[in-house]
Amino acid sequence: MAAIEHSKPKKRRAFGEVPGLGALAIAFMMFLYLPILVLVVYSFNAGNIVMVWTGFSTDWYARAFANEDIRKAAINSLVVATSATAIATTCATLAALALARGGSFKGKGATVGVITLPLMVPEIVTAVAMLVFFSNIGLNFGLGNVILAHVTFCIPFAFMPIRARLDGMDTTLEQASRDLYASDWETFRLVTLPQLMPGVLAGAMLSFVISMDDFIITLMVAGAGDTTLPVYIYSMIRQGITPEINAVSSILLLFSIVLVTAYWFVTRTKPDGKNR
Amino acid sequence: MANLPSNPALRRTLSLAPALGIIGIFMLIPVGIIAVFSFLEAKSFGGVVWSFSTDAYVQLLYERALDDSLILSPGYLIIIWRSFLLAGIAMLCCLVVGFPVAYFISRQPLQHRNMWILLITIPFWTNQLVRTFAWIIILGRNGIIEAPFHWVGILGSDDTLGLMYSNFAIAVGLTYTFIPLMVLPIYASLEKLDFTLVEAAADLYSSKWEAFSKVIIPLSKPGIIAGCLLVFIPSLGAFIQPDLLGGGKNMMLGTLVQFQFSTARNWPFGAAIAMILLAAVVIFLMIYARAARGQQKMELH
Secondary structure (H helix, E strand, C coil): CHHHHHHHHHHHHHHHCCCCHHHHHHHHHHHHHHHHHHHHHHCCECCCCCCCCCCECCHHHHHHHHCHHHHHHHHHHHHHHHHHHHHHHHHHHHHHHHHHHCCCCCCHHHHHHHHCHHHHCCHHHHHHHHHHHHHHHCCCCCHHHHHHHHHHHHHHHHHHHHHHHHHHCCCHHHHHHHHCCCCHHHHHHHHHHHHHHHHHHHHHHHHHHHHHHCCHHHHHHCCHHHCCHHHHHHHHHHHCCCHHHHHHHHHHHHHHHHHHHHHHHHHCECCCCCEC | CCCCCCCHHHHHHHHHHHHHHHHHHHHHHHHHHHHHHCCEEECCCCCEEEEECCHHHHHHHEEECCCCCEEECCHHHHHHHHHHHHHHHHHHHHHHHHHHHHHHHHCCCHHHHHHHHHHHHHHHHCCHHHHHHHHHHHHCCCCCCCHHHHHHCCCCCCCCCCCCCCHHHHHHHHHHHHHHHHHHHHHHHHHHCCHHHHHHHHHCCCCHHHHHHHHHHHHCHHHHHHHHHHHHHHHHCCCHHHHHHHCCCCCCHHHHHHHHHHCCCCHHHHHHHHHHHHHHHHHHHHHHHHHHHHHHHHHHC
16 A cells, blocks of 8 residues: 555656656747847847847947937837727726726626627727727827827726736625715725725726737827837838837837736736735 | 716716727728628629628639639638647747746745846837838848858858748747737636645655646636637737738738728628637637636536
8 A cells, every 4th residue: 555655656757747748848939039039139230231240239229219200209109008098997997996896887897898899899999999990980180099098998907917816805704884874975985995905006007008009900000190109110111121120129128028018917916915 | 067966877888988989980880791791692893792602711712713603722721720830830839938927926025026037028008010111131142140150151141040921930929929918827827826735745745747737726626728819819800910920822811801992802701701800719718708707617616
């Protein structure tokens, strides 16, 4: 008996293990990261042909920073992403609260369906639909149009982590607050919102990244002067490939990577304050 | 501000109004307009004439000859076929690579697992356009792959392997862009999988293959289905990958829609293609919803 008990755990561990999987997983990571690495490495190429390495230089970054159009596109991107994030996160927080704390009501499923609709409709369809809509009703707020479009598709991205956080939150604290004669507003401001904050922050970060990265919808909706950074990069690629594109792209990549990593660490705290 | 509306129904409606209003006005109504436009006549140089017509849909299959008779034209069908084919290939490649990777990660200790997942998530949230551009540098003329052939002299200075501007390049681009969407849901269901069931299969003398096909696969089916849809649907309507890597000749539905609205300026036709794309997505989502519901029932029993 003893011999069998000793040998069993070994056999079990071996059963689920498949040789070569580790190597595959590492190869997969290389597949994911090598193209990004190539892009960044060639942004330091001295020559003006991307694929021919002639030496190390940071000239292309200097050029990108000096380029008036790039600077303008970057500012547009930041303005759009910041405004869209602020509006979308506010709308999403209100909606999530109504859905998680407002009891059950008729049409609740449909409501969630509408809020998550932008995730399901293909981006290109949204893009042309918004183009037709804006041009037909003659709405022309310039960058405002772009912000409105971004708010629309950012709402579900902000909504999901906030809703998840609300669902994971213990309602006893809110009940206790009400039992202690706090008003609804006080309960919300002093009890619910502080607990909800990591969810709100996560939602805001997601919408910011999504807005910064959006290309096709902005391409169709934005007027001539309202170019964002991805749309500008696209027009650069169309004109011919230079390491300047790599330099701008690398900056954009770095920006997203920092935000996503920050998002990761924010969402890892559970509602009870402990780390997962 | 200190007084919130006391009527819970009113308060709920007011909180839902901004989100629903924005998505309703800027998403539901525009898509509705596109649906209507697909049944109108085209005005030259963009716009529509307000008279009912199914021309846009007829145009997908037929060409109007000089004598006004309709001739079957396969051009657009080929684009539709290419879209489904490439989306399907990308989905299969993602599944074949993604499943073993997800399995491997799910068998790692918890701390390592989180690290792996973070590493897979990061590229997904970085700019798609930029990540696709990287593949031009790799696959393009004189790119990373071709360069050694030029050095050795197998390829002359004007020769190219022809990797870029091909269906192959599009498939690579789609697989590369969407593979995290395959790994993550499969990982989520494998992580929940009770591994003692696999051990039970082993104790009952099943082979590794049997344990895999009769225990692991059925239990991770929800993740596999979700992953397949999450790759297939955005691939079907992709714009960036066919546009940058496929070139003008290898169009897909997404590039065709964009082309109709920006260059060809045939709005009803563009709208009709957009509707077909949307219909395909809705059908796949319904199949998924049904499969998910079936799965839930199975788990309840």
